[in-house]
Amino acid sequence: MQLLSLGLNHKTAPVDVRERFAISKQAVRDGLENLNEYEGISEAVILSTCNRSEMYAVVDDAQEDLATLKQFLFDLTGNEEDIDAYLYSFVDEECIRHLFRVASSLDSLVLGEGQILSQVKDAYAIAREAGTTSTVLNTLFHRAIATGKRVRTETRIAYNSVSxxxxxxxxxxxxxxxxxxxxxxxxxxxxxxxxxxxxxxxxxxxxxxxxxxxxxxxxxxxxxxxxxxxxxxxxxxxxxxxxxxxxxxxxxxxxxxxxxxxxxxxxxxxxxxxxxxxxxxxxxxxxxxxxxxxxxxxxxxxxxVVDEHVQERQAEARGAERIIEEEVQSIEDKFQYLSFRPLMALLSERCERIRLREIHRASSKLPDLTKSERRQIEHMTRMIVRKILRMPMMKLNASAGTPNEQFYIDAMRALFKLDTIGETGTSEKRHNHYRYAEQ
Known part of the structure; x- marks a missing residue:
């Protein structure tokens, strides 16, 4: 899976275009509630302000799903005009960097203005409420908000800033x-x-x-x-x-x-x-x-409008860019450790299905079990599965980011036949496919 963002803003589109693609809060909520209709998009956050309309998504394949994300924008706004000349898109690291710059007000009409950070928070809150964020976008937006705060704390970009x-x-x-x-x-x-x-x-x-x-x-x-x-x-x-x-x-x-x-x-x-x-x-x-x-x-x-303090804030913006690069690298490292999450989820799901199947078989032969006894069996079998999986999971986590990482990915898939659940291609391709993946 990959991170993908698509949008337009005051730099790429005049106000008469932006207003046709502005997205009301109700439209955002309605669109997110129907996200499952868009194949290939597993997580999404929509950010719409007076100066931008942007979507951040976790997709199966950025190149293939860009058209789907664009259709999502059209459906949100009720427009299908040709706006390719005004749109921009970013994938993976560039998507992360763009969001961090937005949250830090480096991409704003007025450099250093503070309202955008609140708008990013609101957009994320709406998406969380709609249930369209999981491990990847939760991690990404928490870090974006923290980066915006850090920039405002460690630089003077907001000093004498205007709205x-x-x-x-x-x-x-x-x-x-x-x-x-x-x-x-x-x-x-x-x-x-x-x-x-x-x-x-x-x-x-x-x-x-x-x-x-x-x-x-x-x-x-x-x-x-x-x-x-x-x-x-x-x-x-x-x-x-x-x-x-x-x-x-x-x-x-x-x-x-x-x-x-x-x-x-x-x-x-x-x-x-x-x-x-x-x-x-x-x-x-x-x-x-x-x-x-x-x-x-x-x-x-x-x-x-002439801003007498803009040169001072532009100088502070250079310091802000350095902070953003540090944060981009840091979250890249964190996402590297998330690469095992889908594999762990597949393994856990397989073990859970086995557990439930065996409980069902046993229950049919033990019809006189009380509710208390059934709860005890449920608890006991869960603990057995958890303890059996504990060491493999720890080994996987310990190998993340090491030369042995790929070896353990391939070994776990082969030992537990995890490739039978829809995954094809080489192990390297599968690993890259899951680099940005939901839990």
């Missing part, structure tokens, strides 16, 4: 000048909206309005910043005197449309208004930018 929300506010300040006499309307009440409100207040914004589909959440967020909640439907009716609108909802469709924006601009009598759309999928219909007086920026525009 997408901060960059949005910086863009507003760059275009409007000082914000002390300005007001803002925020669509959304999630973490991104909360961070946006914090940054606006820290820059002295005069008044904040919050619109959210759940009005109570809008009220809670607005109250924290002495702002005002407005109804989500018809929110632009309250924007006649607002200078900047930041949108950050999780809606799968546009929440700001041309017609209501034209009505707003009529009321404003030509006074310009700034829209900063940091949502993916986008919240603001791109046609809004064609309306006179409207200046619209989407998330891709934030990359051009």
């Amino acid at each position: 997408v929300s901060y960059a949005a506010v910086e863009l507003a300040r760059e275009k409007l000048g000082p914000l002390e006499q300005s007001s803002a309307l925020i669509f959304g009440a999630g973490k991104m909206a909360e961070l946006t409100a914090e940054h606006l207040v820290s820059h002295g914004i005069k008044k904040i309005y919050v619109a959210n589909r759940h009005f109570e959440k809008a009220q809670d967020l607005a109250a924290r910043f002495h702002g005002e909640a407005v109804p989500f439907e018809g929110a632009l009716k309250h924007a006649a005197d607002i200078d900047v609108i930041v949108t950050s909802t999780g809606a799968p469709h546009y929440v700001v449309k041309p017609w209501e924006t034209r009505q707003l601009m009529t009321k404003r009598k030509g006074r310009p208004i700034f829209f900063i759309d940091i949502a993916v999928p986008r919240d603001v219909d791109p046609e809004v930018s064609n309306i006179k007086g409207v200046i619209l920026y989407n998330i891709d525009a934030l990359e051009a």
Whole structure:
């Protein structure tokens, strides 16, 4: 088996492509629940943020199963357009390295931002809840999260780092000048909206309005910043005197449309208004930018925002890369020891089948056994199997990574006829096939 990742991000695809392949949390859960329909994929984690849609999987054969993983992406998003030009894929070590760089924010739109590590944790938690992770991805994601934390602890890459929300506010300040006499309307009440409100207040914004589909959440967020909640439907009716609108909802469709924006601009009598759309999928219909007086920026525009600390963080990134290489090598060594797990599982399963078969035969000849006696027999036979297997298992583990490793793999397969369970090819090929394998 092999590790395989497939995805697209802000470096390879513009926002109009990313939004078509954004994956909602519900779609992630639904897709993972039906993972068994995709032959060749045994484990999977799906990471979808405003800047990336990625899948990490344990597959039988990376070359053969890449098409299956791509179909999984299409099914998750409901799209089947030709996007090969935007996709990237990584196998085995490169897959590990890519995930570690993502978790360490080296692959982020804003270098050093901290939100991505939480998003990696959330993606892994959803997959674990769905039961689509086992030995390999559990090991991989635990180490990726630990690597992200280590990078943030041992380097200053997060020092004076900015978030997408901060960059949005910086863009507003760059275009409007000082914000002390300005007001803002925020669509959304999630973490991104909360961070946006914090940054606006820290820059002295005069008044904040919050619109959210759940009005109570809008009220809670607005109250924290002495702002005002407005109804989500018809929110632009309250924007006649607002200078900047930041949108950050999780809606799968546009929440700001041309017609209501034209009505707003009529009321404003030509006074310009700034829209900063940091949502993916986008919240603001791109046609809004064609309306006179409207200046619209989407998330891709934030990359051009000047960051005075970026050079310092780029220097720290070099130290982070060294940490990542150490962690990649370390987990490679760990996966080497996992190479015996499938062999051990096959041996354990074979012994367990023999045990259960013999108990069944004995039970038919001993119909008067009590429940207590049956439990005693179950326990006794389990202990016999465990003790018989203990020394072979210890010998296998001790030989991992040594010149004798292949000898013991071949010997165990031959002695217990484990090759009869679907494995073909040379012993070397079989060993490589199982290098990244689930327990």
